[in-house]
Amino acid sequence: MPLELLTVPCLEDNYAFLLHNSDSGETLLVDAPEAAPIQAALDAQGWVLTDILLTHHHWDHVDGLPALRGNARVIGAAADADRLPPLDLAVSEGDDLTICGAKAQVFDVSGHTINHIAVYVEAAGVVFTADSLMALGCGRLFEGTPAQMWKSMQKLRILPDETRVCSGHEYTETNARFALTIEPQNADLISRIDEITKTRAAGLPTVPSELGLEKRTNPFLRADVPALQSAMSMVNQDPADVFAAVRKKRDTFQ
Template sequence: MPLELFTIPCLADNYAYVLHNAATGKTALVDAPEVEPIASFLGHRGFELDDILVTHHHHDHIDGVDALRVKSNARVIGAEIDAHRLPALDLAVSDDDTFEVCGETCHVIFVPGHSSGHIAFHLPESGYLFSADSLMAFGCGRLFEGTPAEMWNSLKRLRALPPETVVCSGHEYTATNAKFALTIEPGHPAVKARADAVFAARERGEPTVPSILGDEVATNPYLRADDEALKSAIGMPLATDEEVFAEVRKRKDNF
């Protein structure tokens, strides 16, 4: 059975994620944008944190780490390459490292682009990917510190995971991402169908994350920079994959 997964809305549009092993009582948190909603959820459920996993150094992913650590004495896990700008780490990890969380093996994937030290966490047994601001629902994060080539390579690594993987990204940006995707391929039936579903979910006040990797592969323009149909749609049929990705990302930045 997969670990229980809970999505915790934080701040204006962030998400944190709680993992829980019902058999052992072990609990982990992925990212900590703020304390109150996470602490409230844990208290209501009677969960005590064993681990806090950190994807990258931006304040809206780490501001609650220290206070939650004090409450629970949880182990804090993050990227060794970014240890100088993360909360103090109890376990510093690098690309392809593995460690145990809630009784399962967690794989570390280095995904620079949004930030130079961004990592993702993959739990293949439960089928969860915590991608934060690298791969996002219908999108990807802005390139604050990385290059288009770095982000494209990062996204290709994530795209290669099993299509049923549950993608737990960091923000409720999906409706805006969907509107942008429609400007790239307004006639693409799968893109339009998914966009309509996203808009309907937001009208009902429902979250649009997590998402399913297979849906991202089929509709997310940033995962399809090597798709000949997308290249033609943006007028770059002879461009390299990296050039197409860079163009799509630039258009979104100006959207």
């Protein structure tokens, strides 16, 4: 199935994503931070939106929707429908969903917000995670608990290593500097930071990122890994507690 992915920078550091099926002409937008750059990308490709997926209710993921909605089907979490713009299709974890002609899997990834969702499209090899799992990080816990977010990380971690992680912000350089304070001897992380530096110097996005690389370098996916636990002086402790300690350190990191 010919599915094409396009990353669209928005606002100061947000990303929206377009997924297009060239056979059917269907186009999915994931989150709508602002309308102008998204519409410009659509116009440049000659694409028309057929679906819009909203991962969570924060303004920087939904404010562009009114100008983009048109006749597109708007999809979001059933459990968060009272905080989202009006939905045409309300979904929950485990629901069968088809977008751009492909089967999609819905995950409840509460933590950053309660009822945040992520969507995995196997045929495209992508998972849209917004502010749950991020490149070398995870979203700040505005509503959920560390235990909830750790559970969310575990759900996403089981996807295939080659899955492209489409997260919602360009926070990767800061996340990388933080990760290095936790695991300064992590060779995969050191190599990744070099690539991130080159990518950003060229003015290019660092997302999507590869899930397999996230598993080896992202401290928020590694709370049950002995090397990370040792680095945190928390060997054999509950991974949810280790995750909480890493998140606490990140919250005060400059």
